[in-house]
Amino acid sequence: MNNISRFYNLLLARYGDLEWWPAESPFEVIVGAVLTQNTNWNNVKKALDNLRNHGILNHNGLLETPIEEIAQLIMSSGYYNQKALRLKLVVEWLDNVTGGDIDNLKEYSTGDLREGLLSIKGIGPETADDILLYALERPVFVIDTYTYRIAVRHGWVPPETSYEELASVFTANLEKDIELYKNCHAAIVEVGKTYCKKRKPLCDDCPGRDALPDSGPLD
């Protein structure tokens, strides 16, 4: 067994099934994916609640509500002007492609959907992959800053590794399974929040230290 599988098994034993993504519908996953860009989920939750309480956490709601109004409601998630625009662009894209029914996306290949999502200004690789995996049930592995830090600090990849390269390292070393991909990313975020923060590179108590004999120092 490889180190990445070992690491995931360790996280699985520690956290179990985290049942990500916290959302009530695929559409909410998409909105949350935009709002959580470089932002604490706590702040995102408040923004989602605001949208929901105003009855616009849905396709037509976001499509028809003025961007300024959306911006005010999502203020707690930060970057609210940018994110209001990004939500508009996403929902307009959805409207063009599906006419408002996300189920219609099942007609498209994962590659075509990823390309389409990435063509939207404000949707980068991680946001696209969040949407593909957690909203659309496609087998793509999500890379976020925690995944990158953990992989580098374990010595699995060099620091200059690109998003796509790192994703392929994970998919090459894990069973191709949508539920596993979901829970693995969830567990990495969970462990990252505690042990792999930006200015805390040295983590003596980081899970995996003893269980991964082939891995390098956690820098």
Added chain:
DNA sequence: TGCCAGGCCGGGT
């Protein structure tokens, strides 16, 4: 109290 959070874009080199 400053640092950090489940990124991404655009302009400069």
Added chain:
DNA sequence: ACCCGGCATGGC
């Protein structure tokens, strides 16, 4: 092809 500043609120 990289590097960097900007975007912004809320929690610890």
